[in-house]
Amino acid sequence: MKTLNEIRSTFLNYFEKQGHTVVPSSPLVPRNDPTLMFANSGMVQFKNCFTGVEKRDYVRATTAQKCVRAGGKHNDLDNVGYTARHHTFFEMLGNFSFGDYFKSEAIPFAWELVTKHFDISPQRLYTTVYHTDDEAFELWKKIGVPESRIIRIATSDNFWQMGPTGPCGPCTEIFFDHGEKFWGGPPGSPEEDGDRFIEIWNVVFMQNEQFEDGSMRALDMQSIDTGMGIERVAALLQGTNDNYATDLMRSLIEASANVTSSDPDGPGKTHHRVIADHLRSTSFLIADGVMPSNDGRGYVLRRILRRAARHAHLLGVQDPLMHRLVPELVRQMGEAYPELREAQPLIEETLKLEETRFRQTLDRGLKLLDEELTGLPEGAELPGASAFKLYDTYGFPLDLTQDALREQGRTVDTDGFDAAMAEQKAKARAAWSGSGEAADSRVWFDIADKHGATDFLGYDTETAEGQI
Ligand code: ATP
Ligand code: MG
Numbered sequence: 001m002k003t004l005n006e007i008r009s010t011f012l013n014y015f016e017k018q019g020h021t022v023v024p025s026s027p028l029v030p031r032n033d034p035t036l037m038f039a040n041s042g043m044v045q046f047k048n049c050f051t052g053v054e055k056r057d058y059v060r061a062t063t064a065q066k067c068v069r070a071g072g073k074h075n076d077l078d079n080v081g082y083t084a085r086h087h088t089f090f091e092m093l094g095n096f097s098f099g100d101y102f103k104s105e106a107i108p109f110a111w112e113l114v115t116k117h118f119d120i121s122p123q124r125l126y127t128t129v130y131h132t133d134d135e136a137f138e139l140w141k142k143i144g145v146p147e148s149r150i151i152r153i154a155t156s157d158n159f160w161q162m163g164p165t166g167p168c169g170p171c172t173e174i175f176f177d178h179g180e181k182f183w184g185g186p187p188g189s190p191e192e193d194g195d196r197f198i199e200i201w202n203v204v205f206m207q208n209e210q211f212e213d214g215s216m217r218a219l220d221m222q223s224i225d226t227g228m229g230i231e232r233v234a235a236l237l238q239g240t241n242d243n244y245a246t247d248l249m250r251s252l253i254e255a256s257a258n259v260t261s262s263d264p265d266g267p268g269k270t271h272h273r274v275i276a277d278h279l280r281s282t283s284f285l286i287a288d289g290v291m292p293s294n295d296g297r298g299y300v301l302r303r304i305l306r307r308a309a310r311h312a313h314l315l316g317v318q319d320p321l322m323h324r325l326v327p328e329l330v331r332q333m334g335e336a337y338p339e340l341r342e343a344q345p346l347i348e349e350t351l352k353l354e355e356t357r358f359r360q361t362l363d364r365g366l367k368l369l370d371e372e373l374t375g376l377p378e379g380a381e382l383p384g385a386s387a388f389k390l391y392d393t394y395g396f397p398l399d400l401t402q403d404a405l406r407e408q409g410r411t412v413d414t415d416g417f418d419a420a421m422a423e424q425k426a427k428a429r430a431a432w433s434g435s436g437e438a439a440d441s442r443v444w445f446d447i448a449d450k451h452g453a454t455d456f457l458g459y460d461t462e463t464a465e466g467q468i
């Protein structure tokens with residue numbers, strides 16, 4: 001059985017032998033890039049190499065990159081706990097060419113690594129190409145993939161973009177079929193989001209740059225950017241379709257079960273999965289200098305942590321939980337990511353403080369939520385005003401309320417929530433002009449938002465979506 005740490009070395013060693021420089025992961029907070037909240041893929045640190053603005057002393061690179069997808073264009077927060085393949089924090093393995101090799105080498109590299117070094121049977125693999133990309137189609141055919149397993153996709157799934165601006169291009173993806181016992185269909189089918197066919201690797205042909213006004217230019221050089229989710233490969237190499245059953249995630253789930261004296265696979269199963277996932281994203285974010293706050297990156301951290309705290313509460317534990325799991329995380333990942341070990345005391349303290357504070361209002365908030373729900377017809381939306389009250393009085397981020405309701409098949413009236421928020425802001429603004437002082441810190445955020453003083457990312461994922 002290959003462990004996650006062994007998979008990382010196999011990948012990096014393979015590409016090092018092919019002339020790639022092994023480059024360390026960049027921090028989760030991108031340097032000098034207000035267009036992006038967190039590193040969401042391996043290419044982020046190389047963005048300027050693709051556009052030609054920056055030159056390095058290598059033209060081939062390979063990395064294991066820390067990624068967080070909890071806001072913006074790539075947001076998987078709502079998938080955690082519900083799919084077998086999504087995390088908010090994960091590691092992306094990648095190989096990069098800056099104007100060096102292109103499609104005809106990138107495709108054979110990927111195939112050789114997957115079928116020879118990871119020893120994955122070609123009979124279990126499917127590939128996709130952008131619908132107009134005949135060249136990629138032919139390359140897969142030449143390598144021996146049957147035509148019936150090379151699927152042309154016309155959607156944005158096969159045209160990769162980091163965010164609304166930046167380098168981008170058509171891509172080709174490799175999927176693994178976990179077999180009939182799982183529900184799901186091949187890429188491009190209506191059931192593709194099931195847990196049977198899982199995307200493991202995305203190979204992007206970087207050839208365009210997207211601008212804010214919607215226009216796109218062809219880049220001067222043709223480059224390669226790839227991303228393989230290490231947890232997904234670990235899952236299939238360890239004989240499971242479930243990322244959360246892999247060695248590393250399992251150890252965190254078991255730590256959560258031990259500390260709460262509960263069964264990792266019992267009725268609290270989903271809570272343990274969410275906790276294990278959120279432990280990684282919150283700890284790595286803190287290690288990279290993000291602190292909980294009411295705006296921007298710090299608010300995303302706070303939201304993730306509050307979600308985790310609610311799941312911990314549902315397991316019936318009275319005391320804060322998250323900080324007690326940090327030692328296991330450091331045991332698992334401290335060697336590959338020494339910053340985690342260095343920041344351990346800060347991580348533990350921050351998690352403990354945040355969870356302790358939130359628990360003071362969590363109970364009352366959940367009671368209020370119950371009260372608001374009694375009397376509502378089954379399946380009816382929670383009124384926006386109620387969700388706003390939970391946000392305003394009890395510190396419930398909107399997505400936490402949505403997460404809580406999803407278990408009951410309910411949603412929130414988000415228009416109503418936005419309206420209540422707007423009304424609150426208007427009131428605060430009026431109070432401010434009267435006194436000459438900020439009556440509410442939200443006024444400041446509102447102004448910062450409008451004038452772009454910070455990369456304010458909104459109170460909910462919708463706002464964040466438009467801004468990153
Ligand atoms: P999916 O369609 O499954 O959501 P994606 O197309 O959004 O994945 P990419 O942006 O192509 O993913 O990222 C490259 C690779 O990173 C994916 O092929 C996958 O192996 C991995 N990956 C992407 N998102 C996640 C996630 N949330 N958790 C774990 N691995 C991920
Ligand atoms: Mg995705």
Ligand code: MG
Binds near residue numbers: 157199
């Ligand atoms: Mg995809």
Ligand code: MG
Binds near residue numbers: 157199
């Ligand atoms: Mg993809």
